[in-house]
Amino acid sequence: MSGGRRGGSLPPQVERYARLLARRTQAMRSTAMRDLMSITERPEVISLAGGLPDTASFPPRVFAEIFESIASEACARALQYGPTEGLAETKRCIREVMSAEGMRVDPQDVIVTTGGQQVIDLVARALVDPGDVVIAEGPTYPGAIPAFCSYEAEIVQISVDDEGLRVDELAEQLEQLRALGKRVKLLYTVPTFQNPAGVTLATGRRRRILELAREYGFLILEDNPYGLLRYEGEPTTPLFALDGGEQVIYLGTFSKILAPGIRLGWVVAPTPVREKINIGKQAADLCTSTLSQLMVHAYFERQRWRSYVELVSTIYRRRRDTLLNALAEHLPPEATWTVPRGGLFVWVTLPDYIDTTDLLARALRENVAFVPGEQAFVDGRGKSSMRLNFSGCDEQQIREGVRRIGEVVEEQIALYGTLTGQPRHGARSGRRESTAKEPGREGAGSEPGRVVPMRRRAPGHR
Structure with a gap:
C-alpha cells in the first residue's frame, strides 16, 4: 500500500496510530531547547541557547x-x-x-x-x-x-x-x-x-x-x-x-x-x-x-559546596559582562536587553520587523544558536525577542557568537530597508561605547545591574 497522501488525509501508517493516541497528546508541544540540543551538540556550533552550567569547572579529582x-x-x-x-x-x-x-x-x-x-x-x-x-x-x-x-x-x-x-x-x-x-x-x-x-x-x-x-x-x-x-x-x-x-x-x-x-x-x-x-x-x-x-x-x-557556588558565580559574572559588552558592540541601536544581577540569561528585543524564529534559521547557518522569544509565550508574543545564555560558553565563544548574531541581524535590517525604502537604522557607525554597565540603548549610565524595562506590545499585537 502506498504511503503517500490521498486527498489530504494522513498517510495510512500515520493514521493507524493517530486513532490510538490520547486526546491530550494533541495539546502537547515540544520545547525549543530540546529541539536545539542535537544541533548544538555539533562542536562547530556556538550555543547561546540552552541553560547549560559550566560543568568543566567541576574538579575531576x-x-x-x-x-x-x-x-x-x-x-x-x-x-x-x-x-x-x-x-x-x-x-x-x-x-x-x-x-x-x-x-x-x-x-x-x-x-x-x-x-x-x-x-x-x-x-x-x-x-x-x-x-x-x-x-x-x-x-x-x-x-x-x-x-x-x-x-x-x-x-x-x-x-x-x-x-x-x-x-x-x-x-x-x-x-x-x-x-x-x-x-x-x-x-x-x-x-x-x-x-x-x-x-x-x-x-x-x-x-x-x-x-x-x-x-x-x-x-x-x-x-x-x-x-x-x-x-x-x-x-x-x-x-x-x-x-x-x-x-x-x-x-x-x-x-x-x-x-x-x-x-x-x-x-x-x-x-x-x-x-x-x-x-x-x-x-x-x-x-x-x-x-x-x-x-x-x-x-x-x-567538600564545601558553597565554595563551588562562589567559583561558578565568579565565572558567570565575567561571562555575563562579556555578553553585555558584545551586545553593545554588535547589535543595532534599536535593540534593548536586560542586565541581570544573577542567573544565566539575558533577554534581547530587536526591532519589531525582525522575527527571531526566522533569524535562528539564518543564524544556525552561521553556526550560532539562541532560543527564539516566541518559545516563551503561548499566544504568539515574543517574535522579535531572543533568550541568550552566557554560562555554557567561554568568553571568546560568547564574543564570536554575538558577532555572528549581529551580522545576521544587520542583514535583516538591510533587507528591510531595501524592501520598504526606509533608511537603515541598524548601522553600527557611531555606536555607544561597549560597557557591561550600560543596559542597552535605554537607561545608559544607570547603576550596575539595573534591568531594562521589557518592551510592551500594544494589546492584541501578534
Whole structure:
C-alpha cells in the first residue's frame, strides 16, 4: 500500500496510530531547547541557547573521590531502589541549601525528584484538570509550557517589567477570570533572576502575589534554580520563606549549583499536595536515582559546596559582562536587553520587523544558536525577542557568537530597508561605547545591574 497522501488525509501508517493516541497528546508541544540540543551538540556550533552550567569547572579529582567513596562504602545501596520520597541524607543536604537562602524546612516535607523539570510535571499532574487555568509570567521558562499543555491547562501569561511579574495586571486578570467562571489552580513563577528575562520580582510584589493567592484560592509554584547564583546586589527573600509553605510549592534543583547530569531536584509542598505528588512520582519512576542521591551526599560531606557556588558565580559574572559588552558592540541601536544581577540569561528585543524564529534559521547557518522569544509565550508574543545564555560558553565563544548574531541581524535590517525604502537604522557607525554597565540603548549610565524595562506590545499585537 502506498504511503503517500490521498486527498489530504494522513498517510495510512500515520493514521493507524493517530486513532490510538490520547486526546491530550494533541495539546502537547515540544520545547525549543530540546529541539536545539542535537544541533548544538555539533562542536562547530556556538550555543547561546540552552541553560547549560559550566560543568568543566567541576574538579575531576573530586568527582573521582566521590565515586570511589561510594564504591567502597555503599556500592550495593547505590545500585538498589530507594524510597520514592528520597534518601534521608539527601534531604538533609537539601535543607542546608534552602537554609542558605533563609528558608526553614523539615526534611520530612521534601520529595527528591529526577530534576526540577519533573517537579513541574508532577505538580501539574496533581493539580490540573483539563481547562483549568495556570498563570505564568510572559515570557516564561519555555520548558514549563509543554508540561502544562500536556495536562490540557489553559495558560494565561502576565507581562513582566524590570521588577518582575506585574501584580496590577495579575489582579485585573484574576478578576476577569473569576467573572468568566474560570478556575485558577496555579501560578507558576521563576521570581529570582527569571528564566528567560533575567528580572527579579520585587519584595513588595512578592507579598502582593501571596495576598492574591489567598484571596483567590490558588497555589504558587516557585521555581528557584538560580537564587544562589547572585553576582551583585542584596538577596531577595523567596516566596516560600515569606509564606511559610501554606500557599507556595517550592521547586529546587542541584542542576545549576552542582551539575545537571545527576538529574536531582526537589519539591516542598503543603502536606495534602505533597502526598499526591508522591503518589504521582511512584507511577512515574518509582524513585529518583539512588546513585545520584548518594553522590550529592558524599559531595556535601567532603567538600564545601558553597565554595563551588562562589567559583561558578565568579565565572558567570565575567561571562555575563562579556555578553553585555558584545551586545553593545554588535547589535543595532534599536535593540534593548536586560542586565541581570544573577542567573544565566539575558533577554534581547530587536526591532519589531525582525522575527527571531526566522533569524535562528539564518543564524544556525552561521553556526550560532539562541532560543527564539516566541518559545516563551503561548499566544504568539515574543517574535522579535531572543533568550541568550552566557554560562555554557567561554568568553571568546560568547564574543564570536554575538558577532555572528549581529551580522545576521544587520542583514535583516538591510533587507528591510531595501524592501520598504526606509533608511537603515541598524548601522553600527557611531555606536555607544561597549560597557557591561550600560543596559542597552535605554537607561545608559544607570547603576550596575539595573534591568531594562521589557518592551510592551500594544494589546492584541501578534
